[in-house]
Amino acid sequence: MALRLHNTLTDRVEPFTPSEPGHAGVYVCGPTVYDxxxxxxxxxxxxxxxxxxxLRESGLSVxxxxxxxxxxxxxxKRAAEVGEDPAALARRFxxxxxxxxxxxxxxxxxxxxxxxxxxxxIRALVTRLIEKKAAYAVDGDVYxxxxxxxxxxxxxxxxxxxxEAGASGRVGEEEKKKRHPADFALWKGVKADAKAGEPxxxxxxxxxxxxxxxxxxxxxxxHLGESFDIHGGGLDLVFPHHENEIAQSEAASGKQLARMxxxxxxxxxxxxxxSKSLGNFFTARECFRCVEPEALRYFxxxxxxxxxxxxxxxxxxxxxxxxxxxxxxxxxRLEYLYSTLLRIAQIPAERIDPQGxxxxxxxxxxxxxxxxxxxxxxMPAALAVVAELLKRVNDACDVAARKNGRxxxxxxxxxxxxFSMIGRRLGIGLDDARAFLRRVRSRRAAARGLAESDVEAxxxxxxxxxxxxxxxxxxxxxxxxxARGVELxxxxxxxxxxxx
RNA sequence: GGUGCCGUAGCCAAGCGGUUAGGCAAUGGUUUGCAAAACCAUCACACACCGGUUCGAAUCCGGUCGGCACCUCCA
Numbered sequence: 001m002a003l004r005l006h007n008t009l010t011d012r013v014e015p016f017t018p019s020e021p022g023h024a025g026v027y028v029c030g031p032t033v034y035d036x037x038x039x040x041x042x043x044x045x046x047x048x049x050x051x052x053x054x055l056r057e058s059g060l061s062v063x064x065x066x067x068x069x070x071x072x073x074x075x076x077k078r079a080a081e082v083g084e085d086p087a088a089l090a091r092r093f094x095x096x097x098x099x100x101x102x103x104x105x106x107x108x109x110x111x112x113x114x115x116x117x118x119x120x121x122i123r124a125l126v127t128r129l130i131e132k133k134a135a136y137a138v139d140g141d142v143y144x145x146x147x148x149x150x151x152x153x154x155x156x157x158x159x160x161x162x163x164e165a166g167a168s169g170r171v172g173e174e175e176k177k178k179r180h181p182a183d184f185a186l187w188k189g190v191k192a193d194a195k196a197g198e199p200x201x202x203x204x205x206x207x208x209x210x211x212x213x214x215x216x217x218x219x220x221x222x223h224l225g226e227s228f229d230i231h232g233g234g235l236d237l238v239f240p241h242h243e244n245e246i247a248q249s250e251a252a253s254g255k256q257l258a259r260m261x262x263x264x265x266x267x268x269x270x271x272x273x274x275s276k277s278l279g280n281f282f283t284a285r286e287c288f289r290c291v292e293p294e295a296l297r298y299f300x301x302x303x304x305x306x307x308x309x310x311x312x313x314x315x316x317x318x319x320x321x322x323x324x325x326x327x328x329x330x331x332x333r334l335e336y337l338y339s340t341l342l343r344i345a346q347i348p349a350e351r352i353d354p355q356g357x358x359x360x361x362x363x364x365x366x367x368x369x370x371x372x373x374x375x376x377x378x379m380p381a382a383l384a385v386v387a388e389l390l391k392r393v394n395d396a397c398d399v400a401a402r403k404n405g406r407x408x409x410x411x412x413x414x415x416x417x418x419f420s421m422i423g424r425r426l427g428i429g430l431d432d433a434r435a436f437l438r439r440v441r442s443r444r445a446a447a448r449g450l451a452e453s454d455v456e457a458x459x460x461x462x463x464x465x466x467x468x469x470x471x472x473x474x475x476x477x478x479x480x481x482x483a484r485g486v487e488l489x490x491x492x493x494x495x496x497x498x499x500x
Numbered sequence: 501g502g503u504g505c506c507g508u509a510g511c512c513a514a515g516c517g518g519u520u521a522g523g524c525a526a527u528g529g530u531u532u533g534c535a536a537a538a539c540c541a542u543c544a545c546a547c548a549c550c551g552g553u554u555c556g557a558a559u560c561c562g563g564u565c566g567g568c569a570c571c572u573c574c575a
Contacts, residue, residue, distance in 0.1 A: 031575075032573095038575085157503070157504080159503090236574050263575095267575085271568065303512085306505090383523075386522090391538090395540095397538080398539055474534085487535090
């Protein structure tokens, strides 16, 4: 395992060595399910999906845990707004999330724990912290005492004094109960003015619900143990979420929670972070209306995972979203990839030379791809490797298509193997090539108000004209179709068409 | 105020001490009945600015300007 990863704890790129040889435990902070997932959430999924895939392809058995936070203030608030039971609302958006994620070819987590199924673990953890004097109960609430944990601030590299300065502006009933402004709720007691139907669970400190951070500690320790390999999530979770997770977990167990903390950068809109609170987000679903989900996945690869990824979009004159140019670029690259995949699948047997030598560069591509990911998941570098591969494979196909041209069996085999590694490590090109290309064409036809059957009919007319060597008529039909945005591709096998 | 990150050719984006990253766009070529696709070439001795270290800096150090994030819910 030659993987090197950036560790937020040390702020360095360091070698990843699993604590138990051959195995890796990975925990990723999943969504709070009060709304549809936006593109930023999808970046998390894709980034850690590549990490898990790469670890597995490198020979490790990975236990991949990604939680769903299904109880939280925002869920309760949203449920009240729409007049829905909070649990039902959470279930609805959990299902939507699962559906959206699957469309991106993300491997499902091995365990997808939910807060509502871990109340016992949460209460036990809070109890343990109170016993260890790292937490205190006040009026039905329980707070973590940051001053009782010497390492507080080690992840986000902050000093408690600085935090105090930043937090001093806040006022409120809750603040007065705390011993230190940075103390945070482990358990939130039901308030006197709480609305009926607000979910709560019994506890030694009175009825209430878990605070925001405690659930992840309880769930990751339950499923991966008190100490595990990698904990990941969005950059905005470094503070306070992950900092607090470390504090409460390590104060309870006395062990290091995760040895490596990995954080991905934001999707940006107009140079600002895409977020629910700013209201500048696009949901995955909106995006999927315009492009293939896999194109969104490809787009995520175009920038390093820790860097911000800026998203552009186009609007029609009514202000409705019509497209996402960069994701459409990704879709075109995928068309290129799938077309190449089809080309090597369709090389006729008589063009294959069973004897000749293997193309050395093509033979080495899988390894080069793996090395690019070993370098802190350098996905843009991986795309450059893919670009080189596609070029060389197309070149080999061009050569094989020439008069008396051949491709060697060995080169064909390593090419196919390289494609399968792209699929297994990057999760790209896993769809059926023909189905993908057809879907893209159909969606573009629909978006442009073009009837596919109409194009097909003109195509037949042109084929007839060409058969009778009436090239003037054939060209007239081509020009007519080109004017409508249709691109025709003649080949010995027939004529295909696409909408660029 | 505190703590970080970023500024690379028309656009996007790797690299982070010495050897053409890559993509998109544009232009020329190979191929083709004509095209498209594919491939080749050019654009590309680019690295915000000013100093310093070094045989050598986009890469290290100091400063300046510009942009962003976290410190409050956030992926």
